Amino acid sequence: MKHTAARLLLGALALLLAAAFPADRSRSEVTLExxxxxxxxxxxxxxxxxxxxxxxxxINLKLTRFPNGPAIVQAIASGKMDMMCFGIGPAMVTRAKGVKLKVVAAGIVEQIAVIAQGDLVKYFEKYKGAEALRKFAADKGRKPKIASFPKGSVPDTVTRHWLLRQLKMDLDEVELIGMGAARVQQALLSRSVDAAGILEPILTIVEEKLKGAKVIARADEMMPNQPGSTIAVREEVLAKHRDAIVKFVELHIKATELLRSDPAKAAPYVKEFISKGLLETKLVEKALRSPSSNFRADPNSILESTKYMHDFQKSEKIKTNVSIDGLFDLTVYRDAVKNLKK
Structure with a gap:
C-alpha cells in the first residue's frame, strides 16, 4: 500500500514538473510578429x-499581411511588428524615422518590370521608350497612366528612375499613380491604367489574363541591379533573440536555394500566401520562373545598389528622409552561412 501511494505521489510530482517545465522545444520557442x-x-x-x-x-511567426511597403512603415512607426519582409526603400525610410532596425538578408533583385496593355503596347512596338510615351500622349490627348506602389516604395522608385534617368523624361509627362498590389492588378485588368511598374505575380497574372498585355521594359532597362525585398528586424528583437534570427536566416537561405533550383516544389506554398490558394499552381510556378524573379539571400550583394537607390531618392526628392547609416547587420548572414556549413 505504501509503495502504491509512493508511486502515485511520484506520478503526480512528475506531472507537476512537466507542466512547470515543458519540453525543450516549447521552452526555447520564440514568438515573433x-x-x-x-x-x-x-x-x-x-x-x-x-x-x-x-x-x-x-520559431513561431505571427504573420500580418500588408498591401505595400509604406503601409508596413506606418505599422512599424506605431510600435508594431518585430520582423518584416519588405522593400529596401521602405527599410531606408523606416531607419530615417529613427526606428532602430537592421536588414539581415536580401530577398530578390531586379524584380520590377513595366507591363503595358491596350494601345500603349502598339506604340512601344512601333517606337522606343520616351518616343512611344510621347507619341501616345500626342495622339490620345492625355498623359499615359502608369500605376505602381506608393511613393518611396521600390516599384515606385524604380519606375521613376526608368522615366527620369533611362528615358530622360519629366515626370509631368506621365500620370504616375500609387496604390496597393491588389489595386494595381485590378487597374490593369480593368484597363483603368495604360501600364504599371510592378513585380510578380502581377506581371504574370496580367500577361496570362489580359489579352494583348505585354512587358515593355525589364529591370536591367529600368535600374540595373535594383535591390528589392529584404528581411529586417528591430534592433532590440535582434539583441534579445539573436540565435532565433540567425536560424531564421539559415532557413531563408535554404528557401532561396529551393526557389532557384525547384520552383515547381515551392509553387504550392507560395500560392497559398499570395492568393490564398485562388491562383493556379502552374501560374505561380511561371511567376517564380519569370525574368523578374531573381532570388538572392546575401545582403552583401545589395550594399552598392542600395547606396545607389538611396542617392537617387535623395537627389530626386522622392523621399527626402531616407537613411542607410547603420541599416545593415551583415554578421547575422555570416553566422547563418557558418552554421549551414557545419
Missing part, C-alpha cells in the same frame, strides 16, 4: 512557413 506583402519577392517566407521549417526550428 512579422509583416509581409503577398508578392513573389517574399516567397522565401512562404516556403519556410508552408513547409513547416520555422515551427520545427522553434
Amino acid at each position: 512579422m509583416a509581409y506583402m503577398p508578392i513573389v519577392p517574399c516567397s522565401q517566407l512562404f516556403v519556410m512557413e508552408g513547409m513547416g521549417w520555422t515551427k520545427k526550428a522553434g
